[in-house]
Every structure is written in C-alpha cells, then in structure tokens.
Amino acid sequence: MNAEVHNLKPQKNNGVKAVINLVVLGLVVVILGMNSFATVQYGHVGLYKTFGKLSDNVLAPGVHVRIPFVQTVIQVNTQVTKSEADTSASSKDLQPVSTHVAVNYSVNKEAVYHLMNNIGGAYDSIIIAPAIQEIVKEVTAKYPAEDLIAKRDVVANEVSDLLTKRLAKYDLIVNDINIVNFKFSDAFNQSIEAKQVAQQQALKAENDLKRVEIEAKQKVAQAQAEAESLKLKKQEITPDLVQLKQIEVQEKALEKWDGRLPSVTGGATPFIEVDSFINK
Incomplete structure (x- = not known):
C-alpha cells in the first residue's frame, strides 16, 4: 500500500509540472505574439529601430511585423503642427518690440529618416523655435x-519666406505663419495715440x-443767380411796360375814389383842377 502511494506522488508531480510548462509556454507565445506587431497611427509614419539603429524604411500607417x-x-507625426514663440527685439527706430508668432508646419514624409537620424524627435525646440526667434529679430x-x-502682412510674408528657406534644410515644411501680436512700450503707445488724436483733429x-x-x-452762386435774375428783369422793362403799369395804377385809384372832392376848413375854398386830381 505504501509503495503504491509512493508511486502516485511522482506521477502527480509530473502532471503538475507539465501543466505549468504548458502555461508558461502559452504565456511566452502570447508575449512574443504581442511584441511581434506594431501599429503606426493615422497621420504618422514609422521607422524601425534595431538595437538603437534607425532603418531608412519608412512605414505607412497600419500594422507592421517586428522582431x-x-x-x-x-512614430513621427506628419500632420500640420503649431509652434508658438515669443521674441523680444528692436525696431529700426530702436523701439523695443515683443512679438508673439505662431507657425504651422509639417514634416516631409519622404525625409523622415534624415530628420530623425540627424536631429531627433525634439526638432521643435532644437530647430523651429530658435529659427523663429532669429528671423523675427532680423525682420523686425x-x-x-x-x-x-x-x-x-508684409512683415509676416517676409518672415514666412525666410523661415521656409531655413526649415527646408531640415526637411520641415512651413504651411502658414501668423504674427499674433506686436507689443510696444507704454511711451510708444501713448505717442501713437496722441498722433492719432492729432490726425483726427487735423482731418476735422x-x-x-x-x-x-x-x-x-x-x-456766391446764389448771389450771382439773383443778380442775373435782376438783370434779366431789367432787360424786360420797356417804356410801353412802364406806361401800362401807370395806367393800371390810375385805374385802381379811380376804382377806390368815391366821387367826392376833398374838403378844406378854416378859410376860402381853394380852386382845384379836377382834371389834375383825376390824373393823380
């Protein structure tokens, strides 16, 4: 009986070890399987890195096999990305100027290997930001x-042209640039405001x-028109017209006369010529 029990223990131990081995083997297979594939996200491209060495084989978005x-x-982002920088400089007339610039850029897909191999993933802080600051100072x-x-707009276009040429050396594409803000000293702002007020007053x-x-x-035009009108009216006055007006006045006077001669008190009655009175 004891011999049988002794024989069963080794068999049982062997069975447990077999199960453990299968489980371990399964886990190894699962781990190897999970690490045998890599996914490149949409809007990115990929590069193989083998023992620290980059491959120039650019991987498109999707699933790829790896060792x-x-x-x-x-993964390298090839979508349009924004980089912002603040720059302090001086204008041509030595006014201090603070400039906030926003640049939209993207990575050239075909040259990703050269960018990552020569500069690395921190190209924004290593290349783009210093280039923006230097060029903005130069143009300002x-x-x-x-x-x-x-x-x-003219300043922004000049900055864009210079920055495009500078970043092209590193396979970076400038898509757009915006000068978000120019900030000047308080004294200069006050002088500008005073000048604008003076211009408005001068314009008024x-x-x-x-x-x-x-x-x-x-x-003058109205006076000339009135003078011209009077001149024309004078030209219209003729001797016949004057005589006609006199006749009209006499007729109106006769219409108003009641037929009585004027009376005089306090003395002899004067001799009045009726025809003369009528004519008047």
Whole structure:
C-alpha cells in the first residue's frame, strides 16, 4: 500500500509540472505574439529601430511585423503642427518690440529618416523655435515701429519666406505663419495715440474748412443767380411796360375814389383842377 502511494506522488508531480510548462509556454507565445506587431497611427509614419539603429524604411500607417524585444517602431507625426514663440527685439527706430508668432508646419514624409537620424524627435525646440526667434529679430530690425503695425502682412510674408528657406534644410515644411501680436512700450503707445488724436483733429479741421468753402461758393452762386435774375428783369422793362403799369395804377385809384372832392376848413375854398386830381 505504501509503495503504491509512493508511486502516485511522482506521477502527480509530473502532471503538475507539465501543466505549468504548458502555461508558461502559452504565456511566452502570447508575449512574443504581442511584441511581434506594431501599429503606426493615422497621420504618422514609422521607422524601425534595431538595437538603437534607425532603418531608412519608412512605414505607412497600419500594422507592421517586428522582431520581438529587438526592434521597436518610432512614430513621427506628419500632420500640420503649431509652434508658438515669443521674441523680444528692436525696431529700426530702436523701439523695443515683443512679438508673439505662431507657425504651422509639417514634416516631409519622404525625409523622415534624415530628420530623425540627424536631429531627433525634439526638432521643435532644437530647430523651429530658435529659427523663429532669429528671423523675427532680423525682420523686425528692418522696419520702423509704426510700419510694423501698418505693414503687418508684409512683415509676416517676409518672415514666412525666410523661415521656409531655413526649415527646408531640415526637411520641415512651413504651411502658414501668423504674427499674433506686436507689443510696444507704454511711451510708444501713448505717442501713437496722441498722433492719432492729432490726425483726427487735423482731418476735422480740414473737413470744416472744406465745408465753409463749399457754403461760401454756394452763397456766391446764389448771389450771382439773383443778380442775373435782376438783370434779366431789367432787360424786360420797356417804356410801353412802364406806361401800362401807370395806367393800371390810375385805374385802381379811380376804382377806390368815391366821387367826392376833398374838403378844406378854416378859410376860402381853394380852386382845384379836377382834371389834375383825376390824373393823380
């Protein structure tokens, strides 16, 4: 009996060991399987990295096979990305200017290997931000402070052209650039405000002067028109017209006369010529 029990224990132990071995083997297979594939996300490309060495084989978005624990896949974003930078500089007339610039850029898919192999993943802080600051300072120094405000589009285009050429060396594409804000000293802002007020006052005075000149011209034109009208009326007056008006006045006087002669008191009755009175 004891011999049988002794024989069963080794068999039981062997069975447990077999199960453990199967479980371990299964786990190894699962781990190897999980590490045998890598996924490149949409909007990215991938590069194999084998024992620290990059491969120039660019991987498109999707699932790719890799050697477990030997190879990794580095993903590089190729979508449009924004980089912002603040720059302090001086204008041509030595006014201090603080500029906030936003640049939209993207990575050239075909040159991802050169970018990652030569610069690495921190290309934003290593290449883009310093380039923005340097170029903005260079362009800002070419313009007086007031022109930086009035010609913002021209300044932005010049910055964009220079930055595009600079970043092209590193296979980076400039898609768009915006000068978000120019900030000047308080003294300069006050001088600009005072100048604008003076310009507005000068414009108002000029408009008032023009209005006065127009009104004076209108009065002259009106006086000339009235003089011309009087002149025409005088030209219309003839001796016949004067005689006709006299007759009209006499007729109106006769219509109002009641037929009585004027009476005189306190003395002799004067001799009145009736025909003369009638004519009057």
